[in-house]
Amino acid sequence: MNSSTSETENRTKPQQQQKRTLSHKNESISDHLSIDTIIEYLSRTIFRPGGAILASLANLAIYSHSDWRFFVSLIWAALLTFISLWNHVDRLYANQSRWFLNPPKLNWEEQIVLITGGGSGIGALLAKTLTERNAKVVILTKDPPQSESSNSEIKSYICDVSHCKEVDAVAAKVRKEVGHPTIIINNAGVVKGKLLLDLTEEDINDTFGANTLAHFWVLKAFLPAMIKEGKGHVVTVSSLLGLIGTAQMTDYCASKAAVVSLNQTLRFELDNRYKTPSIRTTLVLPSFIQTKLFDKVQLPPSRIWNFFCPPLRPETVVRAIISAMEEQESRIIRLPWYTNGARFMGDGTGLIPAWLRDALQWVAGADFAMREYGPRPDAAERLAAEKEQERGIDLDSKKNR
Structure with missing residues (x-):
């Protein structure tokens, strides 16, 4: 980092701190009560x-x-x-604990943590927090990080993790320059926010490339070393929408559902085929997180809604992930509390009647939360207009008869 950049950052720090202070002053206790x-x-x-x-x-x-x-x-x-x-x-x-005793806590100084999508959002916060625990952090990011870090414990590599060859090439550099990662956090993700009929082939390939295929390529590149060592941790960041669907998120929901299954099958392979139950797996199933990826999501603006279904702060998700890694436990992280209900709402479970599921979907406004994403008019609006136009033509032809 050059000196001019450092001076600029030093000048902006007091302003940023002042903004944070002001924002906290405007917040009431009820804003945090849920x-x-x-x-x-x-x-x-x-x-x-x-x-x-x-x-x-x-x-x-x-x-x-x-x-x-x-x-x-x-x-x-x-x-x-x-x-x-x-x-x-x-x-x-x-967690296959011997004699049913808790495993020892993780020694962070011995860990090399690889994070995909580590240039912003949850990934960037994870990287920063882990270096404070003296872990070495490797981030793979498609674009340069939003803010350059002077921390020597963070090693950044530009890599489109949706492409297998790019991952393999970067993996060779990581192993040579840093070492074999002991923890993998598959966090990279994209969202298009379009109706199914508005999605292009490129949109679908991008979504599944980043949200699904990247998990496979990263695991194939780095998992063998973990298996040889007989220890490690794989964190799969999925979503609540990997369990339940919502309109205008067909590609996203399907891609996140795929990695839910990936996490489960990986667990079975590690236990029964690779004979490495000591390699931990953690599945993260958060709902709406207050990050740039979902900054245009429209949710019901009511205190009742925020009480029962609060939006997630990135810090909450990061704390939960770090806790699982630190305790060396395989976990399924569901955040916030209401996401536990997703276990009963999916089509596969059939544990609640369809009318109740649809009522909950309507109350949440889930099928219209992504209206600010995608083209205008969208496919639904265009088809509705075409129907109206065809109906008008039919009425005119009947009058002429």
Whole structure:
């Protein structure tokens, strides 16, 4: 980085800090209050087994063992303890922990983390945060990073990860100049935001190239070294829209659904064919994230909507990903809390009736959230106009008869 760039950045830093301060002043507590906040609070208080057990013992000391208040608190404590143990055993089994003990925390100084799409958004924030933990970071980006970094721990390579040959060429450089990545974060993604009939062949190829094929090319280039070492972590950044569909996102939803299946089949291959269960896999399924990729999304502007379905801050997603890597656990990250409902909404599950699914889709305004993307008029508007024109011609011909 040259001196003139550094001086410019130094002059702009106070202005940026002032803007952040002003924006925080304008925010109220209600802007941060959501169902996620309440659930997190409850999970740390009345839904915590230890607290429930203490409450039950307190009731026993105050009331007799036959009193209904003690009985209810005992049942509640037993239920929470059972659920907690069930989840704990399931988590340890999923991570193939020996003797059902938690794995040791990750030593970041020994890690080489490769991030695709690391020049902006979630990828850039991940890179910055990981270097603060003394990890070496390699970012693959199609375009030069939005801001040049002076951090020597970040190594940037220009690479279109949708092309296998480019990935292979850059992979050789990475192995020679930095080493074998111990963590892969497949994060690169694009969104077109067009109706199916407006999508061009190039649009579809671009979407599947970045959102799906890139995962294959990066894994084929770097996974063999992980398998030889018998350890590592693969993070697959998908989307809530990989589980449920929405209008004007056909290519995006399909491409994200593909990598959901990729993550699952990769897990089976690592466990049963490559015999490397110690290589962890994490699937990230976020909803709308406040990044440039979705800056034109239109969501219902109501406090009720924001309470139950809050937009995600990039920092929230980054913290969840880093937690999975740091704890050396395979995880499925669903953010925010309401995305857990997607397990019941997809066509494959059929666990909720179609009318309820459609009602939720309508309330969310999901099928019109991307109206600011794509051409105008779009395919639906053009076809509607053509229908009206044909109807007018038919009416005129009938009158002439």
